[in-house]
Amino acid sequence: MRWQVLEFLRKEGISERLIDEIDKFRNFYNVHKEMEYRIPDPRYKYYGNDVWEQAITALLCGENILLVGSKASGKNVLAENLAAAFRRPSWDISFHVNTDASSLIGTDTFENGQVVLRHGPVYECAKWGGFGIMDEINMAKNDSIAVLHATLDYRRIIDVPGYDKIKVDDAGRFIATMNYGYAGTRELNEALASRFMVISMPAITTENLKKMLEVEFPHLRKEYLDQFAGLFKDLKLKSDNSEISTKSVDLRGLIAAINLMDKGLDANKALEMGITNKSFDDFERRLVDDVIRLRVPRKLERSEIFEH
Template structure:
């Protein structure tokens, strides 16, 4: 626990988080215990969020007892941020994915027969309430309105689960909910107004040159400077094309770029790897050609692994 705390403080200091916020976060962690049975849900994520301003805004809102909604384009780090926040606050986290079949029972719980009696099998929202968890409402805009309407009393000042047929449960004081939603390209489903009004909303910015460089360097300590510059530039070029509406957002995916670079490191020819990670995510011939052109200006066809990685 003490080790975790020093790791936390060094991470927050690296991010240059405001000192008084760091102080308040540490105080929050020390104030709330975590029950033994959910302790395994408190963990340090594989990847930590990078970005001072977003981190500060999010932490400040959570400290005030608010719930957060992260809205932004694909792969802007929404889930990485959720996991990072749960760790920063030292709370057990619950992933709650929303889709068209999500209903109130899957959120709160279902009645089941255990030893000949009816018992409630507690759903993730119920457990969050009970243990002071951080509930990640992933892609919350994909849910049907009648499913999310059961969350209204949970997410506003009432802070309780209030559903006919269930015992009323008050939220543990450390419980928070963080919603994510994709926004900014075709196919976005709007979130209803009543639900939005229950969140503080963080608009996730597009990735900056500095952020992309930092993230790629962190993933690939052995990348050569020249290649790093070209891959960063490639992502920025794609981002600009998407922004101008020249290509769809399908190919703009840092996950895809990272996966391509991993494949190159295990010796796949660079252009084939990039095709798999980026170009082939588009299913439009003209768009594919355009993507190939962008890539050709950044990554010479003569390049092999040796031009990209040391050793």
């Protein structure tokens, strides 16, 4: 059963006016049956009223948005949630140093004895009015994404050399994410940045982290709900103070570790796999282990963590 995203937004206190506008958008822009399978049904929900309202307003105004934030700030979760909220098919577009125009727009291929264009994700997104989620956009070379300038600005076109010029469907939007500091990232091209409305993503609050864990693990005892949320914040603080790297500040790893505990694995072994061992430096691993010890005792049974 699909997540009732508009009801979730109401519970989170999002403006009723914005929710009504999303509903009008969904009813006005139909999704072709062939593309319905691409509408996301997110596993995780993004919590954060202000960010939700900024993103919704920008997308309703026809803007593309750039989500900028540190690790574990929920950039990709929000992007997927937005596609689900607007009920649009989505395309995940991963950027890296070898990304070129053909991987974004399309490349020549043989079909039925003739050369045709095999459409890339940006082309498909434009054609079907989808939401293109551009992951870590600042990892790509500037010359490779320069082809997107006309797609992302007021022209909203893709001019494919040797083929045709196509217009981006009115429902189409692009949501880019970036994280300064990752290996391989670089300063974003100014011309490209000017084509987005930029949202600075705050770190997840302890309250919102607890909400996420409660939804994911409804039978997690309150004591350890507090301890695991506190553990993540302790690691984030250590990282912010440059005592450890960001490698162990891994929300996906924490959730995966709790899932392993639920399946019966020893809590400390699970946290080793999900958090501690994400760092490959012995000294840092010991520091991370010390942080865990303050929250999670060495001998911990599953029955102490979960209610049944």
